Amino acid sequence: MTEFSLASYANKPLAECTELELFNALLSLTKDAAAEKGYNQGKKRLYYISAEFLIGKLLSNNLINLGLYDQVRAELAEAGRDLAELEEFENEPSLGNGGLGRLAACFLDSCATLGLPASGVGLAYHCGLFRQSFDKNKQYESPDYWLRWGQESWMRRTPKHYTVNFGNLSVTSTMYQIDVTGYHSQCDTLNLFDVDTVDERVIKNRINFDKSQVAKNLTLFLYPDDSDEAGRILRVYQEYFMVSNAAQLMLDECVERGSNLHDLADYAAVQINDTHPTMVIPELIRLLGERGIGFDEAVQIVRDTCAYTNHTILAEALECWPLSFIERVAPQLVPIIQQLDAFVRGQYEDDFVQVIDQWQNVHMANIDIHFSHSVNGVAALHTKILEDSELAPFYKIYPEKFNNKTNGITFRRWMVECNPGLNKLVSGKIGEGWKTDAEQLEQLLPLADDPAFLAQLDQVKRTNKQTFAAWLAAHQGTVVDPDSVFDVQSKRLHEYKRQQLNLLWAIRKYQRLQMLEADELPKHKVTVIFGAKAAPAYTIAKDIIHAIICLGKVIEADPVASKYLQVVMIENYNVTAAQHLIPAADISEQISLASKEASGTSNMKFMLNGAITLGTMDGANVEIAELVGEDNIYTFGDSSDEVIARYKRGDYNPRSYYEKDEELAAAVDFLTSDAMLAQGDATNLNRLHDELLNKDWFMTFPDFADYCATKAQVLKDYEDREAWQRKALVNISKAGYFSSDRTIAQYEKDIWHLR
Known part of the structure; x- marks a missing residue:
């Protein structure tokens, strides 16, 4: 095993390095150490699709997981430098907002730690949600330019590109990867998609921009303002871009591992994190159809592959898009969604469970529930409410699909890293x-x-x-x-x-x-x-x-x-x-x-x-x-x-x-x-x-x-x-139950079956 020394990554004595030079050297060291650990491999792989990954700063977390934290801190101290200063110097990736994104980050950490082959799939937002400041005692929003000039990034550009066809244009994506280090284990990856045509100069005032220039604004912000129609449509563009890339990546990788696509569920598990990635279901059906698989079989393949996590009982948080929006953004999905709607209508009369309602709105959670094999809540009470009231008509149809997976957090970040005194005690x-x-x-x-x-x-x-x-x-x-x-x-x-x-x-x-x-x-x-x-x-x-x-x-x-x-x-x-x-x-x-x-x-x-x-x-x-x-x-x-x-x-x-x-x-x-x-x-x-x-x-x-x-x-x-x-x-002492390692072990045992 390689002995990693920070001094060997710096071009001059550590005591003479600037913070930027030290940080870039540390980042290179950490990336090399992660690569040497290797990546979790297996016939079947998890694709965890989420609009958010609130991963936080990665330097200390990765050094801890790789077993290098104490060594690097001592090496810096010997040179009169402080690792804590570099921790503050690092910019936090602005790829998420709240609990949804932080949960996704914890889950990837636990997947890597438990040795599960897993890939997170999302978008490489340039400006994140926004940077909050207070002026005149009010919140003001400005772009969060988290990718600093001169500072190396945890993201590495890959040679993977996919074409995503929208109704009025086509874009070519580029996939970036961030290593997800397991604790004293191998690594997984977070795959983030972007387009080279995105232009931050279209931001004119605070976080306002021309929402119609999709090729220039597609991945600018997480959750662009949806108070007008242009903002809502842009969200549909983002979601389709995310899932089209995810679906193409997954199918390519599964074929490389030996899948003939008829057996896709033996090679891939897709976890749909909230309703934002729902369009992966019709997109996979469409792509399987392009590769010669009939509609009915494609629906069953996708159902066997996909699972859905519900994160809310708030009606306004269960996405519902006008069919006209999808027709504008991804017209190729409309016939498939209509066929899925006809399939449901042929079996169930209850308006509550239909895919397309009488006002021609597409209910994304309804697609998820009908056309996945697992629907889980994220706490015991939440799951009970879903079953007894909020999603009761679905529970009557699919009692075998519903299950609970109480959320968890990764203790490596939330005590080992952030509370060293308690960790030591x-x-x-x-x-x-x-x-x-x-x-x-x-x-x-x-x-x-x-x-x-x-x-x-x-x-x-x-x-x-x-x-x-x-x-x-x-x-x-x-x-x-x-x-x-x-x-x-x-x-x-x-x-x-x-x-x-x-x-x-x-x-x-x-x-x-x-x-x-x-x-x-x-x-x-x-x-x-x-x-x-x-x-x-x-x-x-x-x-x-x-x-x-x-x-x-x-x-x-x-x-x-x-x-x-x-x-x-x-x-x-x-x-x-x-x-x-x-x-x-x-x-x-x-x-x-x-x-x-x-x-x-x-x-x-x-x-x-x-x-x-x-x-x-x-x-x-x-x-x-x-x-x-x-x-x-x-x-x-x-x-x-x-x-x-x-x-x-x-x-x-x-x-x-x-x-x-x-x-x-x-x-x-x-x-x-x-x-x-x-x-x-x-x-x-x-x-x-x-x-x-x-x-x-x-x-x-x-x-x-x-x-x-x-x-x-x-x-x-x-x-x-x-x-x-x-x-x-x-x-x-009783917090152990809430480890994300426990949660992920339950997902693996009950839903994913990766090993």
Whole structure:
């Protein structure tokens, strides 16, 4: 085995190298080490197709997986250089947005670690989602030019090209690859497609561009603004481009491995991650037809090959495209989709399960369910809701297809890399085996009665809070008190995740602080930390961000309240920010409306790093509660059954709660108070006030009182540091179930059968 030395990759002594020269040398070293490890091979290969892969920075993750981290750090230290500086220097690939993309990244890591032949397939976005900045207390979006000039990239250009024919033009793709390193194992690859004609100069103002110039804008942005028809059609172009390349690549590789295509399911497993890649089904049928396979057989081949992961019960998130859009973008698919629709209509009369509805809209999830062999939810509660209500007509038809695969996270990134203090403490007590067998974390449980160990755990958390505070000050100039309680809600900004509920609590807390006597003031300051991006066209989500930032300014200006409460919004929240924030968190806010969060994965990351969950019984919170017991989690709010029943009755009236609860009314009305208006924009604040008072689609008000009471108990319990760390230890020790290695092993056993 080659001995890899960083000095041999630099053209001069390490001490004399610039950060750019060191980073490029490290990248070359890492790529060579990955190539020497080799790639997972086998007759059958997984093709995991996803619009997002939120892979995060790769340098440290790859060095850890390749077993080179300590060696490289020591070599740099000997030359007076710091690996941490290079970790900060690296630019984060902007290839995803939230949990969907982070899950895909964790899954590829676990596939490689478990030795499964797998390829991720997606798009090489030039500017990602967007770079978030705050101006006048509002979110502004700008292109995220993550591919820096002069900095080598983890992406390597390959000689693979495919022709993709649209209705009005043809483009030639180029495939790029990023190595996915397994932990002390071989590698897999992430295959990303682009077109050389994309021109970043078409971006004219912030993230606005001419959406009609498809050849120039096809892979510019993840999820281009779909508030107009041109944006929606561009999304269809992107999705067809992604799946056409994926299908052509897969068929070519399977033939190279010996497939005659009639036996395609013996050579390929396709996992459709949410509905964005749905058109791979008709595209594969079309391509098989071009290669001489009849329609009925092609449908069965594709059904045997493809599996679908459902990530939501929100109707607006289950994609539905006008047939006219597909006719414009990929007219060659229209006859196939119509044949699939006729096939379904010939068997089932229920309008709910049809592929094309009466308004000539194509329901993508319906294609996935009918023409795949597996449909999985991503948490036990989520899957039950799909089966019992949201997709019940399909479950009656295909009970054998439905199954649950509770999400997971890769512990190598979410503790080994981002929480070195906890990694060292845990490994020092139970050894290294938990890094590949996460259930071994349960060996920590007996230490729950060891005051010395609990004190060490407390010190690790304090160090992490200091580290995060220093990072935040450097990142955006915001100063936070590491001795305060870090109360954290970090996730995509969406009303169902209910950042607005946390916001109303913070207002209520501020108002109460103003009324307390000196001897009633709390012992610990609470720092409420939000990390979130709102979709550019999601008006109310951006209003919530505006209100959070304005409230932070109001509290900051109050000489008394600011000693006991702070509200912070992290700018441009991404994986890098998460890796600093999550190890520092004391409280993990998982407060989505019960029945609406499919799973969540931040809840797992916080749990692993010793934060205590404050949450509704929603998504994977239910499984966390079952694992840790009621003494080690704080739950509140209406149950999923109660929420579903209320939606079904259609009788929810937010004003009735507002009128009965004076503190709720005061918190809501504070949004448009003089203090807030002095900091903010009346249009935004009034719109949010009216939205909550008159609509409140995700039922913030019914849970408000219980949330406030439960949070008061959380903060009271925090004062007993030993008891709190005992809760943290139980959470860490029970987190092993949420390893993505476990999730992937279940996919392999039940769905993919790669080995």
